[in-house]
Amino acid sequence: MYRNIVVLTGAGISAESGIKTFRDQNGLWEQHHIEDVATPEGYARDIDLVERFYNNRWTQLHSGDVQVNAAHVALAELEQQFSGNLLLITQNVDDLHERAGSKRLLHMHGELSKGRCPKSLQTFALREPFGPDNCCTCCIPAIRLRPHIVWFGEMPYGMDRIHDALDNCDLFIAIGTSGTVYPAAGFVDSANHHGAQTVEVNLQQPDRHSQFQYHFTGKAGDIVPKLVADILAGKTIGSESVA
Template identity: 85%
Template sequence: MYQQIVVLTGAGISAESGIKTFRDQDGLWEQHHIEDVATPEGYARDIDLVERFYNSRWENLHSGEVKPNPAHVALAKLEAEFPGKLLVITQNVDDLHERSGSKRLLHMHGELSKGRCPQSLQTFVLREPFSEDNCCTCCIPAKRLRPHIVWFGEMPFGMDRIHDALDTCDLFIAIGTSGTVYPAAGFVDSANHHGAQTVEVNLVEADRHSQFQYHLTGKAGDIVPQLVDTILAGETVGNQSFNQQLASALSA
């Protein structure tokens, strides 16, 4: 059985729960310029516009219509039952992993349900949409909270922890994110370099430039539960028994 697993999740896993992605043809950038709503400069220029943009996302996430899908649930099951080390890194800013029970989780691009003090950098759970009334309790006078989101030009969170995990894992899985776009491209290179097996789960066929050793094409909600069950059964990716069990489960 594997000893240490790192999982990276991207927009594709949340799209199956009804959350729009940013790069789709009808994605979230359609009505906005990136530089206006996803940069520190845009925030400094028009706080109200940026807050409206993220409030719309926040309201959608808390509408009751968006729920974890079987892929989120399966990763929580992997955390609960896998006897080795596990780290789930997500590029997504929603809380669907948490709703499924995941705790060994790193939000590298921030969290939609939190605000951050621009001075102390302390974070606060956002129980209502952003407004000038959402202020920190760590400063005098209190500072207006900004979205706890990594914008373009800002450094993703937890990179040291991520690289440490990739350097020592024996299995790296990327779900719903392109293996040829950073950070996933850099992550898979690092995992390959240190001798891990690398697996891509995506709705589209693997890009010919992909560095992943194994590719599973289809919906995350279909593939990930079976992948998790096969791993928990003690099988390793690529061996005949693993392939037979996964193929049998997906065809059932």
């Protein structure tokens, strides 16, 4: 039996629920240059553009068309039934893990359903799109909320907690992530260094330089429920595992 599990999820798991991945091969997000909509400098240049970009994402997330998939449900089941320690880290800014029931969850890149006061850094639930009237209640006068998103050039959240978990885990699973963007790309090296089994679930075949010990190619919604069932049955990946 594993005792300490760390799971990392990326855009691939949300894409199966209909969430757009946005970024294409040319470095554009919905035809916008990344530096215009995903940097503090871009926000300072054109607040309205950045707010429109994130409001479109917020609207899609709350449209009713986006639903959790079997991988989200399986990870919530793992949390509820696993007797050891588990930390679910997501690079995604949607709330699909929460909808599925996950609670031991860390959003390292922020959350689309929250706004943040630029001065106090306090966060607020975002029940309507961003705009000049969507302000904090912590300052006098109130300050316009910015997206609670980690932009390029900013530090992801919870890194101390993440590194502590990786240092002590005996199983690290990465699901639906490209593994090319740091610091998340270095998580597998840290887990390997501390003797954990490392597992990758992805639509694409692994790169020949991949540091993961085990690879499962296919949809997260097909593979993750089987992996979770094996883990809860006391099986280890790569031996008795039938995923």
